[in-house]
Amino acid sequence: MSDYSIKARNNVKIIGSGEHVLMLAHGFGCDQNMWRALADKMGNDYTIILFDYVGCGQSDFAAFNANRYTTLDGYASDITDILSELNLSDVTLIGHSVSSMIGMLAAIKAPDRICKLVMVCPSPYYMNDLPGYAGGFERDDLEELIDMMDKNYIGWANYLAPLVMGGRADQSDVENLTSSFCSTDPRAAKTFARATFFSDYRDILANCPVPTLVLQSLADSLVPVNVGEFVAGRLPQATLRILDTQGHCVHMTDPELTGAEIRGFLG
Template sequence: MTNSADVLIRNNVKVMGEGSKTLLLAHGFGCDQNMWRFLTPELAKHFTIVLFDYVGSGASDISQYNKSRYGQLEGYAEDVIDICDALQLTDAILVGHSVSSIIGAIAAIQKPELFSKLIMVCPSPCFLNFPPEYLGGFEKEDLQELLNLMDKNYIGWANYLAPLVMGTTHSDDLIGELSGSFCSTDPVIAKNFAEATFLSDYRHLLKQINQPSLILQSENDALAATAVGEFMASEIKHSELNIIAADGHCLHMTHPEAITRSIIEYVK
């Protein structure tokens, strides 16, 4: 059993706000807790907010990184469970961006008492195409090529992926920030997380989610089309799909007011 204080240091956990309900904000691949900063001032007026970095991301304790644990999303779900245990959380609301929606779902299925609701920002259970029944958006060869680029030219990979993820219509500052965040992650760790994210298929898990779930999808997202959101809403028992008129895969950064409003309405 990991010591609570060690977990809080390991995952760079920060707690703010005063509310009776707790939101656990889980960042996406290649990001860190700083990506939530446009939401936290308003959310902290209503809720207690828990921010953290996965091991290997942001200001986490990289010495705790273990390639086999973090070779699949279940390892990241263990981080989420450890943090909840360290803070003695139950009935929290998990807000996950992108892959963290699925990481959060894994944690919520393993320990249902931890979460009363799930909020998924631009989620996808699988980025791969399995025609005709499911189109995740990418052929396996294309993803493999993207992952190979990480080995060959990591900076080039970051500069290619960042505008695709953020949405090219958004400011150079935000695109630059995401690219910088990718570049500040250890390339070996990033590659391991990328493979766990982009080559996995967690569609089978969706039917096991019992918590009410809100899916916030972007109308125009190069990584997760609206059809992916519709598929998830059809598979998760108690789910609502909210498609936001927006571009890109980082709605919490590009459209923070809409996301903040959706979270407050859904949780209250």
């Protein structure tokens, strides 16, 4: 479709300057704003591409298609669509959390466009698969998550409104209760949650075609250190760096440390 721009669909923003291009992919629950601190630190030396996945942030929610985004492959297509529209190659893709796996899928799809990956707190599988693998969660935990999202997203009246209105209310009628920085379309958010937390990409790690930096937080309640080690162990060309910091969003809480690691990796 020549009249429809992927840039507009994914709310693509290009900032900074530099020969090398970094593409920053946000994780579940957030949008490109989560990169602001890191982007500010890297923008002087790199060209930075920010975007929102369809259904997140300021993307075009009308483009959301539950089929496409049921698996992480659909999100990876958002990345390759953008790279292809901008006609970029040799890009370093920095993905936070689930975007680490999405980035890897994108690199497998378009190895000529993505030359390096940085995975910030990645997990290929969030569930426990004991004894060999401790993802950290049981299925019940993840079902509870979906239920909890419902409780947080749905305005009481709006929860019933679409049904009362005959099931055909515009998505815009269903308001996000906590719509601020991390605005996400509720329908898209649940689809994203399922794609993120219920799928298993452990076997794909070996197919990753590009050198990868794995950044793992020392204390991350979402992703245990053993998962970071597992990821680095399975990737063919990985560098694991365990950061002496807490939390899952190290690029927000420790942008300097994260930035330094990335610079070191890019050389």
